[in-house]
Amino acid sequence: MGLGAxxxxxxxxxxxxxxxxxxxxxxxxxxxxxxxxxxxDNQLGGQIAAYLAKGWQPFGSLQVVCxxxxxxxxxxxxxxxxxxxxxxxADAPEASNLNKxxx
Numbered sequence: 001m002g003l004g005a006x007x008x009x010x011x012x013x014x015x016x017x018x019x020x021x022x023x024x025x026x027x028x029x030x031x032x033x034x035x036x037x038x039x040x041d042n043q044l045g046g047q048i049a050a051y052l053a054k055g056w057q058p059f060g061s062l063q064v065v066c067x068x069x070x071x072x073x074x075x076x077x078x079x080x081x082x083x084x085x086x087x088x089x090a091d092a093p094e095a096s097n098l099n100k101x102x103x
Contacts, residue, residue, distance in 0.1 A: 029085040033059070037078045044077045056081040 036051070038044040048058065063078040 030059075030082045031085050032083040033080065035078055035080045037076060039074065039076055041077050044079060048079055048081065051081045054083075056083050 034051075036044060036047045038047065052058075059080040059082040064075060065078075066073050066075045068074070
């Protein structure tokens with residue numbers, strides 16, 4: 001007899017959890033965290049690229065909000081990035097320094 005839907009879901013969740021816990025990133029300590037934001041997806045892409053070059057990694061998914069100001073859509077794009085302990089370079093700049101250079 002095959003697995004029922006509940007048994008299948010539990011086995012799948014257990015397998016996913018084991019894979020995640022075995023992943024090196026699940027064991028790495030986050031040293032710093034910042035949310036980058038821009039009204040332009042291209043500009044945000046440039047900011048993200050600058051952080052990636054310094055050893056930072058995207059964290060979570062890209063967030064897009066689109067409020068309407070004076071009947072005009074005003075999209076804004078956000079992406080969190082983190083600096084993991086194992087990828088931190090000895091000369092990695094502080095988040096505030098990188099943020100100033102990308103403003």
